[in-house]
Amino acid sequence: MTAKTVHKNLGLSEMSWRSSLGVTKTVLIARFKIVLRYKGAIVFDMILPVILAALPILLGVAIAGQAAAQNFKDATGTENYKLYMLIGASTFIVVTLMLWLVGYWIRREMETGTLESVYASPAKRVEVLSGVTLYALIRSLMAFAFAMVVGSLIFQVDLFQGELALALVFVVIGIIPLWGISFAFGALILKVKEADSLIQVMQWVVAFFMGIFFPITVFPPFLRFVALSFPPTWMTNGVRASLLDVAYFFGTWYFDLAVLLAFAAVLPLVGYTVFLKTESRIKKNEGVGQF
Amino acid sequence: MTMSDPIIAIENISKTFTSKERGKGRKRKKKVEALKDVSLEISDGEIFGLLGPNGAGKTTLIKCLTTLLLPTSGTAWINGFNLQKEENKVRASIGCMLMGERGLYWKLTGRENLDYFGALYYIPKNVRRERIDFLVDLLELSDFVDRTVETYSSGQKMILAFAKSLINDAPILFLDEPTVTMDVHAARNLRSIVRSLNEEGHTIIYTTHLMAEADELCDRVAIIDRGEIIALGPPSELKSSIPQESVVDVEGVIPESARNRILEIPGIRTAVVKDETNGKTMLGIICDNSRKVLPKIIDVLVEEDAIIEYINPQEVTLEDVFIAKTGRSLSIDTREIVTPKDAGK
Amino acid sequence: MSKKTIVEFSRYPLSFGAIFLQIFLMVLMFMFAVFAFSSPTQALDSFEDTSLSGWAEDPFSHVGEGEFHHILTGPYGEEPSMAIFLNLTDPAHGYGVEKNPEGVSDWTAFKQIEVSLYMSNGTTAGVSIQLRGDSALNETWWESDIVGFGGGQDTLVFNITDFGGENRTLESVDSLSIRFQNADNGTVAYLTQVDMVLTPQGTKLAGVMMYGFVIFIFLSFILWEVGFSIREEQFRGTLESLYLSPANKFSNLISRVFAIFMWIAVIASIALVVVSNIAGGLPLNNIALAFLILFLTVSGILGMAFFIAGLTIRIKESAALLVNFLQFFFMIFCAAFFPFRALPSVVVDYVSRWIPVSYGVDAFRSVLIGFPKGYPELLPFEIEMVVVVLFGILSPLLGYLYYVHSEKKARIQGTLSEY
Numbered sequence A: 001m002t003a004k005t006v007h008k009n010l011g012l013s014e015m016s017w018r019s020s021l022g023v024t025k026t027v028l029i030a031r032f033k034i035v036l037r038y039k040g041a042i043v044f045d046m047i048l049p050v051i052l053a054a055l056p057i058l059l060g061v062a063i064a065g066q067a068a069a070q071n072f073k074d075a076t077g078t079e080n081y082k083l084y085m086l087i088g089a090s091t092f093i094v095v096t097l098m099l100w101l102v103g104y105w106i107r108r109e110m111e112t113g114t115l116e117s118v119y120a121s122p123a124k125r126v127e128v129l130s131g132v133t134l135y136a137l138i139r140s141l142m143a144f145a146f147a148m149v150v151g152s153l154i155f156q157v158d159l160f161q162g163e164l165a166l167a168l169v170f171v172v173i174g175i176i177p178l179w180g181i182s183f184a185f186g187a188l189i190l191k192v193k194e195a196d197s198l199i200q201v202m203q204w205v206v207a208f209f210m211g212i213f214f215p216i217t218v219f220p221p222f223l224r225f226v227a228l229s230f231p232p233t234w235m236t237n238g239v240r241a242s243l244l245d246v247a248y249f250f251g252t253w254y255f256d257l258a259v260l261l262a263f264a265a266v267l268p269l270v271g272y273t274v275f276l277k278t279e280s281r282i283k284k285n286e287g288v289g290q291f
Numbered sequence B: 001m002t003m004s005d006p007i008i009a010i011e012n013i014s015k016t017f018t019s020k021e022r023g024k025g026r027k028r029k030k031k032v033e034a035l036k037d038v039s040l041e042i043s044d045g046e047i048f049g050l051l052g053p054n055g056a057g058k059t060t061l062i063k064c065l066t067t068l069l070l071p072t073s074g075t076a077w078i079n080g081f082n083l084q085k086e087e088n089k090v091r092a093s094i095g096c097m098l099m100g101e102r103g104l105y106w107k108l109t110g111r112e113n114l115d116y117f118g119a120l121y122y123i124p125k126n127v128r129r130e131r132i133d134f135l136v137d138l139l140e141l142s143d144f145v146d147r148t149v150e151t152y153s154s155g156q157k158m159i160l161a162f163a164k165s166l167i168n169d170a171p172i173l174f175l176d177e178p179t180v181t182m183d184v185h186a187a188r189n190l191r192s193i194v195r196s197l198n199e200e201g202h203t204i205i206y207t208t209h210l211m212a213e214a215d216e217l218c219d220r221v222a223i224i225d226r227g228e229i230i231a232l233g234p235p236s237e238l239k240s241s242i243p244q245e246s247v248v249d250v251e252g253v254i255p256e257s258a259r260n261r262i263l264e265i266p267g268i269r270t271a272v273v274k275d276e277t278n279g280k281t282m283l284g285i286i287c288d289n290s291r292k293v294l295p296k297i298i299d300v301l302v303e304e305d306a307i308i309e310y311i312n313p314q315e316v317t318l319e320d321v322f323i324a325k326t327g328r329s330l331s332i333d334t335r336e337i338v339t340p341k342d343a344g345k
Numbered sequence C: 001m002s003k004k005t006i007v008e009f010s011r012y013p014l015s016f017g018a019i020f021l022q023i024f025l026m027v028l029m030f031m032f033a034v035f036a037f038s039s040p041t042q043a044l045d046s047f048e049d050t051s052l053s054g055w056a057e058d059p060f061s062h063v064g065e066g067e068f069h070h071i072l073t074g075p076y077g078e079e080p081s082m083a084i085f086l087n088l089t090d091p092a093h094g095y096g097v098e099k100n101p102e103g104v105s106d107w108t109a110f111k112q113i114e115v116s117l118y119m120s121n122g123t124t125a126g127v128s129i130q131l132r133g134d135s136a137l138n139e140t141w142w143e144s145d146i147v148g149f150g151g152g153q154d155t156l157v158f159n160i161t162d163f164g165g166e167n168r169t170l171e172s173v174d175s176l177s178i179r180f181q182n183a184d185n186g187t188v189a190y191l192t193q194v195d196m197v198l199t200p201q202g203t204k205l206a207g208v209m210m211y212g213f214v215i216f217i218f219l220s221f222i223l224w225e226v227g228f229s230i231r232e233e234q235f236r237g238t239l240e241s242l243y244l245s246p247a248n249k250f251s252n253l254i255s256r257v258f259a260i261f262m263w264i265a266v267i268a269s270i271a272l273v274v275v276s277n278i279a280g281g282l283p284l285n286n287i288a289l290a291f292l293i294l295f296l297t298v299s300g301i302l303g304m305a306f307f308i309a310g311l312t313i314r315i316k317e318s319a320a321l322l323v324n325f326l327q328f329f330f331m332i333f334c335a336a337f338f339p340f341r342a343l344p345s346v347v348v349d350y351v352s353r354w355i356p357v358s359y360g361v362d363a364f365r366s367v368l369i370g371f372p373k374g375y376p377e378l379l380p381f382e383i384e385m386v387v388v389v390l391f392g393i394l395s396p397l398l399g400y401l402y403y404v405h406s407e408k409k410a411r412i413q414g415t416l417s418e419y
Helices: A017-036 A041-076 A081-103 A105-112 A114-120 A125-155 A164-189 A195-209 A221-228 A231-243 A253-284 B058-065 B087-093 B110-120 B125-138 B154-166 B184-199 B211-217 B235-241 B256-264 B290-303 B318-326 B340-344 C003-011 C013-038 C041-048 C203-236 C238-244 C249-279 C287-333 C345-350 C356-368 C381-413
Strands: B006-022 B027-043 B047-051 B073-078 B094-097 B172-176 B203-207 B220-225 B228-233 B246-253 B268-277 B280-287 B307-314 C068-072 C082-089 C112-119 C125-133 C141-143 C147-149 C152-159 C173-181 C187-191
Touching: A017 A041, A017 A125, A017 B110, A041 A081, A041 A125, A041 C013, A041 C287, A081 A105, A081 A125, A081 A164, A081 A195, A081 A231, A105 A114, A105 A164, A125 A164, A125 A253, A164 A195, A164 A231, A164 A253, A195 A221, A195 C013, A221 A231, A231 A253, B006 B058, B006 B203, B027 B058, B027 B073, B027 B203, B027 B220, B027 B228, B047 B058, B047 B184, B047 B211, B058 B073, B058 B172, B058 B203, B087 B094, B094 B154, B110 B125, B110 B154, B125 B154, B154 B172, B154 B184, B172 B184, B184 B203, B184 B211, B211 B318, B220 B235, B220 B318, B228 B235, B228 B318, B235 B318, B246 B290, B256 B268, B256 B280, B256 B290, B268 B318, B280 B290, B280 B318, B290 B307, C013 C203, C013 C249, C203 C249, C203 C287, C203 C356, C287 C356, C287 C381, C356 C381
Parallel strands: B047 B203, B047 B220, B094 B172, B172 B203
Antiparallel strands: B006 B027, B006 B073, B220 B228, B246 B280, B246 B307, B268 B280, C068 C082, C082 C112, C112 C152, C125 C141, C125 C147, C125 C173, C173 C187
């Protein structure tokens, strides 16, 4: 195949690994600049888990009084119900942020009209996506860490117990499959008219199943199965088990971590494939920028 | 100007959209052919105008050429690269301004937007900085470039979007209705920049609904209607290609009967309603010789009790070319609009 | 009410369902969390840990008429492993006069607690009853004498006055537990869940949660639909065209609100029925009065929403954040899903008591659950009603005035369609 037109130049474009990194970095920085200009958005991320955790804690104390800790220990294995709730709520914010920031990304760029401009540029999808992913990762880890610290001060619980390093490993590994899920979900919401409502509901369905306030062992078998097929459930329980006297699903930390690793190995691939499929579907049908 | 080698070669591009139509209880697939086997060559160094009413296929064609939409069949070569096989290089070869004032990050400043898109075009950081400074001077952006875009007026957003399309200094530029929300001064400024970019060797593909603008600016124009190119050539050539010598515009209160009788006058080709507001009609009459038929037209109008507010024998414009080819006015929207409500009936 | 608006909502079931589902899932999560705190399973488990395991092959066979009974089951309806029957005896009227303690209004009449237990044959234990006094009065625990208990079904009677003197009545009892002892008087196990029967917890707690939920769902919807929809219209650019149309813009807002009310009413009723089934019945008293309180509270909330709508015209994109924040703010500080006593008293005194919605929540659920001891929690009922009435009337007026004011200001500054 020979070119049927003249070739002049590529303007100022210089394709190199440095400029590829530049794309990722620029996207990352731009995202942070944008969110920082929405007053209070980041602070809300960090405060929300504390508020969420406060509710069941207050409720539990109201119901069980002085027996709260003992009853809770009987039900979950730990009497530290405050930290238990705080971990659940902080993990939840990670899940929510990934859903919104990664899953809703294409849709949001479509709504603002910027997707077309991004797609008309020579930057590779992977480079732009890396920027978006890094942004989501940093923001959700920040929210997680901050919520845990502030929450531990407010509820007066000690974070430095159990195996903190292992807990962090569970958080980091747990985010990887979330990325994949978010993309698959992102593809789904492109087809739905009321995408933001769907995400709103989804985040609470997820919250319900991942057991942010209670052990999933209270579920009947079928619901338990649904909950266990969802990586954030393993992530939450892993963090709890490594910090508190909560049991791992498979008895030991390395089995649970292995399950999470398996999710981490498979789901991003699934997510990325779905993403590419979605992209080509859009380009075939309505075209980038329409929805 | 001399016609040189093509820099864009479009080969038999077709695009069919399928949309689901929801009727009562059943779904049907509806196919719309937005582009029908379009072939076209655009020469290196020309300003090429794409004209046509809304929904004619202009935007579809541009979206295909900018890799935003995959053609159903056919291909194109741009700057020596194949449209489907070398997407990234095609993208690096073109700068585009497609969605007007949309397509900017409203929470970023103008400068941050330019830097962002510069990075997406793989422009090294120092080059990018110089380029942005250059564009700020060229397009007189300095008053607002460091404010967030949400504070801009429509015109300012348009100019920034234009600057964005120039960030890569690409050899080919796609401009889709770039002057639409600009004031007269800014539009004139933009056109002169387009001209000087062209003199520097850039190829420009320009769509507009303003015929005068296309007439003034473009070396060649293609008129698209219902997915097909119905006329192609330099504006002067197109205008002389229609056999009519002249056009008479009549504005006023013109009854239906008068319009019908005008058509019966010998030497009249067509009479098209160009605009109709508040009971007033703008009638475009295409005839062999306006000087000959003008008294007869006036006679008819007087006899039919028409109120004549304005009468003007005109030069042929590109719009008249379109009218002569299609029998319709350019301002008519030819999109096929199907709403669920209609489908149910 | 505009029919169009109702239809419009049915076209966007997701947006509508989203707000509802979110809150419903939240409440459900809290309920599960409550289970984790007070799961009766632990009482049963501790039995199984002792020599007393293997009880109750057929615990239901002894449930007779005229007995108030509480059957311990697992929290999610598993097979019961033992049954306890309690009879509250009023000496003046004889045995079993009040068959349903839920409806008891005068607790002072009860002088005796009758405990019927079923145990499989061959097991014996010492049984004592512990009563826990009113926590607000810092009362301590009282324990009865130990009574021998044979196998099979047996009934023990304890006098209330045995515990804390002649003036002691059941009214001052918060919780009751039964202690089982072995021959050496060492404690074998406690049953602590009996308190769920005697105090306004149990189904009444479910009532507190669900009736709070009803008000909160109104609050949430109104905040989003009235407060936030203005912002959305600003964003979509339809706000400006709405102002250009001759229709009264306010009636547009109102018709929308009425359509929402209708939907909430339907959905909230479904939710109540579902939860009522799960919790084994919700208390339901004086519905007419409850409706009046609901009406006034909702009217007051509407006023708040007008105020927020006015605010969103000004603060633009921070509006979603504000509404989100307010939703959580009210959820906690108006104690929507739990009794006020769950909040630290400082918070109640300095925050909750200053929010009129709190009184609406408190009065509404207190009426429905039949004013059990300790309810209403914030003020005497009559005074709460005064607050609720004032809120219901004044708030819409003030909110509307502010809305009109800020709308006018926006039109002067030309910021109506800016976003």
